[in-house]
Amino acid sequence: MTESKHGSGLSRAQMKDIPGYPGYLASDDGLIYSLRSDSVRRLSMRLHNGYWHVNVNTGAGNDTKVKKQVHQLVLLAFTGPKPSEAHITRHLDGNPLNNCKTNLAWGTPKENTSDSMQHGTAACLRRxxxxxxxxxxxxxxxxxxxxxxxxxxxxxxxxxxxxxxxxxxxxxxxxxxxxxxxxxxxx
Structure with missing residues (x-):
């Protein structure tokens, strides 16, 4: 884990390598950085289906570029891989744009539904x-x-x-x- 002290607009966030994505870091405040050039560069995020996404390379070359959800990369860096294929990302405060480490957890679909009922964001509550x-x-x-x-x-x-x-x-x-x-x- 590294603590960013760079003067290039980076916060004093804790940052960790993202397993499976060499040259990329996730910060505890929910941002993704690239180390693939001579400097640390924050990746631009795009909103897609209500979630922030970034483009990252999974290997050498541009032909390995994939679009990944930021919350999954942050969880992967700070808590490790999903416990099982059935697990999904939970946003504990109900805000899918809040990708801070403290707001994310792996959970089952049942736990995620329970969360959404508690914060009132469940689709079945909308009329x-x-x-x-x-x-x-x-x-x-x-x-x-x-x-x-x-x-x-x-x-x-x-x-x-x-x-x-x-x-x-x-x-x-x-x-x-x-x-x-x-x-x-x-x-």
Whole structure:
């Protein structure tokens, strides 16, 4: 483990080599550095599917470049490899962008689900427009309701909007999207 004391914008973070990724270091504050040139260089991170990623080489040459999630590299450096293939990364505070060593742990999917229920980030807790599968904007839902009440067939409306006729019926009868109906919208 090294402690960075460089004046090139690096923090006084603890840094460790990342096993399997020669020439790369992970810091305890969740950043990834390259030692592959004459100096220590912080890698730029990109957001993909809600998680920070970096491009790293797994061997010699550019043809071994892979995109890796930062949280997995930090855990690998500070706690070692996953205990089993079933284990995944847990963000203990529920923030997938917080890759500090103290916020990460290997865990089972069951533990991760339990965590997400505790911090309120579980997909099953989201309703209405915050729900994972929501693809209809409120104004579209109101249009569907109006069309369904105007006498058009449920199947005709469903085909037009790319949803099922059951979903159209549930919109017409206010059995879904409670956030819209609770605002007094719709008829």
């Amino acid at each position: 209405g427009q915050r729900a994972v599968a929501t693809k209809l904007k409120p104004e579209i839902i109101l249009s569907i309701e109006r069309e369904a009440k105007s006498g058009k067939t449920l199947v005709e409306i469903a085909k037009r909007y790319g949803i099922t006729h059951t979903h159209v019926r549930r919109i017409r009868d206010h059995l879904c999207h409670p956030d819209i109906w609770s605002k007094g919208e719709g008829g």
